[in-house]
Amino acid sequence: MATGPAGLTRRARSRRIIAVGGGKGGIGKSMVSANLGVALAQAGHKVLLVDADLGGANLHTCLGVGPPESTLSDFLRRGKGNLEEVMVATGVPGLSLIAGAQDSLDAANLKYAQKQKLLRTLLSQTADYLILDLGAGTSFNTLDFFLLADHGLLVVLPEPTSVENAYRFVKAAFFRKLQQVEAQYGIQDLVEGALSTREGGLRTLHDVVAQVRKKAPSDAERLERELASFRVRLVVNQARTDADANVGAAMVAAWKKFFGIDMDDLGALRYDDEAWRAVRKRRPVLIERPDSPVSLGLQRIAARLLSLDGLSPESASP
Numbered sequence: 001m002a003t004g005p006a007g008l009t010r011r012a013r014s015r016r017i018i019a020v021g022g023g024k025g026g027i028g029k030s031m032v033s034a035n036l037g038v039a040l041a042q043a044g045h046k047v048l049l050v051d052a053d054l055g056g057a058n059l060h061t062c063l064g065v066g067p068p069e070s071t072l073s074d075f076l077r078r079g080k081g082n083l084e085e086v087m088v089a090t091g092v093p094g095l096s097l098i099a100g101a102q103d104s105l106d107a108a109n110l111k112y113a114q115k116q117k118l119l120r121t122l123l124s125q126t127a128d129y130l131i132l133d134l135g136a137g138t139s140f141n142t143l144d145f146f147l148l149a150d151h152g153l154l155v156v157l158p159e160p161t162s163v164e165n166a167y168r169f170v171k172a173a174f175f176r177k178l179q180q181v182e183a184q185y186g187i188q189d190l191v192e193g194a195l196s197t198r199e200g201g202l203r204t205l206h207d208v209v210a211q212v213r214k215k216a217p218s219d220a221e222r223l224e225r226e227l228a229s230f231r232v233r234l235v236v237n238q239a240r241t242d243a244d245a246n247v248g249a250a251m252v253a254a255w256k257k258f259f260g261i262d263m264d265d266l267g268a269l270r271y272d273d274e275a276w277r278a279v280r281k282r283r284p285v286l287i288e289r290p291d292s293p294v295s296l297g298l299q300r301i302a303a304r305l306l307s308l309d310g311l312s313p314e315s316a317s318p
Helices: 029-042 072-077 111-125 139-149 160-185 186-195 205-214 217-228 245-261 271-279 293-308
Strands: 016-021 047-052 087-089 094-100 129-134 152-155 233-239 263-271
Touching: 016 029, 016 139, 029 047, 029 087, 029 152, 029 233, 029 293, 047 072, 072 111, 111 152, 111 217, 111 233, 129 139, 139 160, 152 160, 152 245, 160 186, 160 217, 160 233, 160 245, 186 205, 205 217, 233 245, 233 271, 263 293
Parallel strands: 016 129, 016 152, 047 094, 047 129, 152 233, 233 263
Antiparallel strands: 087 094
8 A cells, every 4th residue: 555644755665564454343353463463473574563453452462462561652652762662572483562552541542743653663663564453443543554554454244234334444544545645636625525525526536536637637647546556455254154255255346346446355264163262262363273264264364465465484584
């Protein structure tokens, strides 16, 4: 995914950022984040997990790590000089964790300067993979972290309410992306008009580009390339039937048809009692039961991400 929030310039870097989001809570985002971190670390890559659910941090529990003494709050509000000071070991070689804030009612409402500080610091990290476990919903902080990522993973359950919320999340992220570039392309009025109506005056990517092309054809071409990089990657969790497993493909087709933007289906994770047993034991299922169906599904998703990046275990950091 492309340009980050206003005021933040993306620098050339070899590391990849994965952001795991969702339209609602309780869909397994933290389970997916934790186990993808384990899978990538097991493949030989240096991985940093960041609990960016600033209002309800629990990623450490999924990894079996006790309540951390230092969290993002210490970095953002208490003068810790760098993120390394708040990193904790997970017990998995190559996998480190930065726990989310747990001690402040307004932790989820970062001030602009705090968010910029955190984003810049995240971009400076040397890990091969940086995985951000985001909070549920469509707050600007959540959307900005999601848009910062090279891979924005959206977890969805094969249920009508979850699918509806997932579409709402993707649409909100797309319009947030437009807000980030509106001044550059002179489309402030266009975006404001779309956001001020219930249905939105802009129906597809092509609607946006067509409006810009009327004023500046060269700008339209650049905008089309930039918006085409907005590519969400779906992970369907707790699929019980083949129809459930096909929900991702159906969502990809519907999003392309009605909004004109490509989306990727990374695959489905089968419903597996081993997953919730592992959660109850506070252990990643990839560690507790690496041969279970859900573990095999998580390994396939990790392999798919590595393939998209042109990486393999042999290309990992020493």
